[in-house]
Amino acid sequence: MTTRTTSQPPPPGPKPRKAREGAPHWGATSLFIGPALLALAVVAVLPTVWAVVSSLFDWHFHRPQARTFVALGNYLRLASDPRFLNAAWVTTIYTTVSVSATLVLGTLLALLTKAPFPGKALVRALLTVPMIMTPVVSTLVWKTFFFEADAGLVNWLLGLAGIQGPAWVASSPSALITILVVNVWFMTPFVYLVMDAALEGLPGEVIDAAKIDGAGYWQRVQFVVLPMLRATIVFTVIFRITIDARMFEIIHVMTGGGPARDTEVLTLWVYNAALRNFHLGYGNAGGVVLMLLVGSVCLAILLVGVRDLYQRTGST
């Protein structure tokens, strides 16, 4: 009689696989990120591919069946289209000024509200109010209540000071200024929140050490705080560029791109070309150029910012 005990070796056969520590679990990973990737492909990748493909055709929205392959013809046409070039220029100015202004203001507000003071929570909450408002509604309020030429608050205040205010949204360069003001007002809270969170995460001992070494407030900000915020700043700038270069609703509501195309940015140009004038292929070519421009600028900032960051931290 043979008996089997638990001490006996297991029967011959394939050895059970031992999960290696740190090895990817492809099955579980696919299950978790698969739906997200699929959604991304449907809502982002496919439309982008479609936009690129359609930009190679002379294709009109009101005659979708009749399309002619023109290769890079639409892109060559863009290069000599004064309206498109103007829109690219306006977009550049708008994005540069808006990103810079929100970055400076948001960072300053975060620095100013870093130290504890009575009512800090309330101030923080109030500073984020613009961000939670609907852009179209708040833009209409700005347009009619603040920037209306005859009955607006801004010109009324200027009038008290004996200054004749301009017709803000009907003249230049005030129309561009108004959309910048509204966008800065709208987007500064986002920068403030990011910078505020980043400041909270900074190691206090480093700042204290600088203080003990005799560094003044602005010296500490310039030489200690801002360098430590570099990664956050790079992220914020990239994020803000992608938002502002694609800005549509504020400008559409505030000026509609006018007067005389002075505030027509590339998104409005694409909208008008593709959906109002029905040049779908041509409009999409403009959209692809916008995407490439924004992508290139962001990549350049990322490369420069990250490289510099690695050099500073000694990483390779």
Place this chain on the structure above:
Amino acid sequence: MKRYSTVRRYGIVTLAVTLLLAFGTTLTVAQERPHEGAVVTIGDLARGISDAYLPFLPAFEAETGIRVDVEQLSFDALFDKMMLEFAARTGYYDIVYLSPGFMATLIDAGYVITLDEYFDDHGIDLDQFLAAAIDINRYGPDDAIWAYPYLADTSVFLYRSDLFEDPDERAAFLERYGYELPIPTVDDPMNTDEFLDVAEFFTRDGMYGFAYPQGGTAYGNLSILPWIWTFGGEYYDADFNATLDDPRVVEAFRFAQELQQSQPAGALAWDYGDHIPMLCDGRLAMTAGWFHIGLDANNPDVCPAVAGSVGYAPPPYAPESGLDHGFTVLGGGGLAITADSADPDAAFTFLSWLFADEERALEWYLSGGAATLSALYDAPEVLDAWPWAADFFPVANYLLATTTKQRPTVPNSHEIFEVMAETWHNVALGRLTPEEAARSAHSRVDALLSMIR
């Protein structure tokens, strides 16, 4: 056995009669309700005249068995959505609002159908409609009708009669300009020189002589087009060659530029209705607006500060044009039936049921709709409901019959309007002289027209 046969015979006869009755009734119902179960989807602008027909839908469904669904959207949202539906050939909409600015594009693309045959088949007498309400929906060499009459509109000129009749104002005007302050009427409209003088005269602290919306593509174009017509110009000729490099067009730009001096600078960015607050506040001596704005100006519930003091006038005329009247743009639009509609006859049945029936059309009009039937336009019931409108209708009738013109309608109209709006804005901002504007607009519009010649 005989009894059984009799019973059977009676039974068969009864059954046959019952079947015949049932079949006959079904036939009758089918004839009366040929579209039973059909669903008609309308894409319309979100505004008063579409709100006003919503209450009629249950009665129409009860009577015909056709359910009508209405989507009310802003102009941009409706236009974008319907173009996507059209391009994808979904047949989602059976009826869409047809704006004259895009009419040719949709017709050219084959997205909407002509309604002439439907009017004939349904026995709808076209003469019962205001001519302008039909004309705005006509297009093509055979003047086919592409949409059901829904809204016929144009700009009526409004002036503050209390100011114009004020003895002190009249004396001051006479002293400054050397002639009597003209009170414009249908028989004796102001000319363009007088119009500029009057606008200038009333421009003073807290008041502007004239103002109307000029912002964006739509109103930028609408603010220069009628002046070009008034001075005898046109955008293009019958062969689709641009005709803008023309002294009459230069004069129109010059006139508009001069008139701009009497307007609030912000008007250059005003959109639809943005001048109403100033009008109702009493800060405009003259303005121009669509019919409902003209009606509202004297409605004490809407504009209490100026109600009863607003006169109606035709546009000024330019003596150098050789014409005795100016021009206004025919506005409004129609309800078109889409080419992909599953049941276009059901769609037409709804339109006729509501808009060609005097009783319903009157009820629709009085509850915020529009008048497209001639009989209703200034019917006694309307005057009873809106006593302040008595002076409005004679002028409105004159405008629709005499001064209105269909805006230039070609498949790429919108691009032409963009050019004209931009050119006018550049003139108003002082970047282009009237001569430069005419030349620039001419070459750009001609390039666009070359695509369709």
